[in-house]
Amino acid sequence: MLNPEEINMLHNYFLPNITPVLVMEVLGDLKKDESEGKSSKESVVKLARKLLPHNSAVNIHYSKLIEMDLLGDMVNIDNRPIVGEITTKESTTGLRGFHIEDSAEEKALGKWRTGEFSTTDELVAKLWREVTTQKDILENLQQQLKKGDAGSPPLKSLQEVKNYVDQIMADPQNQTGILKFCIAEFGISAESAAVIFARWEQQPEKKFSSFAPYAFYCCLVKLFFYIGLKNHLIGTRPTNHVDLQYLYYLPFCLIFSSNDKFHKSVIELLVGERHTFISGDQLKKGLQEAIGYRSTLSERKDIDRTLKEPPRVPDFIIYKLWNKYLAWPPKFERKISDQEIEEQKKKIDEFIAASNTPGMQDAIDNPDFVVKKYFITLNDPCPCGSGKKFAECHHKQQ
Structure with a gap:
């Protein structure tokens, strides 16, 4: 629902968490019926170009994170995206950190932005559409839930x-049953399940919320969905079971925005204390406020400032969000000298050129740097946030 200018402002002010389910929904449009003279491929290209490669993150799939959590690998649910393809590096000055490569989803989005689609993409899109548009899928599930409980x-x-649901999840008598429910509902392999149960038996206190906090949260969400559906409090629209997947990524963000009716009906019951929910309409309004303010500016330095921070207008939606999460605006501001900027550029070059340090990833709890690599075409918006194409902006300066 956002136009290109709003999309660009969104990436200027926030780090969007791109969920795998959103990537699949974009691909699924390949098999939508053509309408208004536009091909399905054109629709996917348009959508893919809105998921900008810079200043965004594609989260690891929730099912993989659930399995990791159950196996004892730490899954941080601290409102930050969890990304894959991480390589440990060491710079020339001995600083240690991570390089993050493009994930499979990011590589796919890069192809789709240029209109490149494989036969596999076509087949996956067809399967996705068939599975997610079955009219009676949730109606049948609703009947099964009534019979089984x-x-x-x-x-x-x-x-x-x-x-x-909170009572069920907290009951000491239900803890092993919840673990079994989790393994069955989220398709954990038999091999992993054996390791998980062995780990569970070694726990002095059988408390699922501390055993696997992220898996516990996902079980709570799914059980909430099932019981709400059974009691006719959640509708049987086929796409509701797809929209449910977005809620599994709540622990990896601070702000959740959606215009979906299902999300609006349940989100306030599931978000944590630190979370903020704003509707898609509110988000669009907030971005338009910033764009409108920017259009009134005449000084170049003032316009450039809006590329890095929103207008300092307390009534603006974006201002309120920054104020809540960033203690913004700062009480004291220091002008950075040209010399400091040059030193920072040299340090960034050092981090980019850092070499591999195999086997050290587990030893780096607090990395000195994180470098995110991404592929950008000449026709993509410039990462500087100007709104111009990369070819017409910073690419000319190289």
Whole structure:
């Protein structure tokens, strides 16, 4: 729902977390019926170009993170994206950090932006459309839930559903059952399940929320969905079970924005204390406020400032979000000298040129640097945030 200028402003002010389910929904448009004289491929290209490669992150798939969590690998649920393809590096001055390569999803988006689609893309898109548009998929599930759980009390609101689920998840007698539910519902392999149960038996206290906090959260969300569906408090629109997947990524963001009816109905019951939910309409309004303000500026330095920070207008939506999470605007501001800027550029070059240090990843708890690599075409918006094409902006300066 955002136009190119709004998309560019979004990436200037926020780090969008691109979820794998969104990537699949974009690809799924390949098999939409053509309408208004536009091909499905053109629609996918247009959407892919809105998922800009710079200042964004593609999160690891939730199913992989659930399995990691159950196996004992730490999954940080600290409101930051979790990305893959990480390589440990060491710079010439002995500083250690990570280089993040393009993920499979990012590489796919790069191809789609240029209109390149493989036969596999076509087949996956077709399968995705078939699975996600079955009209009776949730109606059948609703009937199965009613038959399989006839003893649970009838619930009249989603708040009652949340309270009921919280009781189930907290009951000491249910902890092993929740673990089994998790393994079955999220398709954990038999090999991994054996290791997980062995780890579970070694726990002095059988408490699932501390055993695997992220997996616990995902079980809570899924159980909430099932019980809400069973009590006719969540609709049977086929896409609801796709929209459910976005909620599994809440622990990896601070702000969740959506215009989806299902999301709006349940989000306030699932978000944490640090989270903020704003509707898609509110987000669009906030970006338009910033764009409108920028259009009134005449000084180059003032215009360039809006590439790095939103207008300092307390009533603006973006200002309020920055103020909440960044203690912004700062009480004291220091002008950075040209010499400091040059030193920072040299240090960045040092980090980019850092060499491999195999086997050291586990030893780096607090990396000195993180370098994110991404592929950008000449027709993509310039990473500087100007809104111009890369070919017409900083590429000319190289």
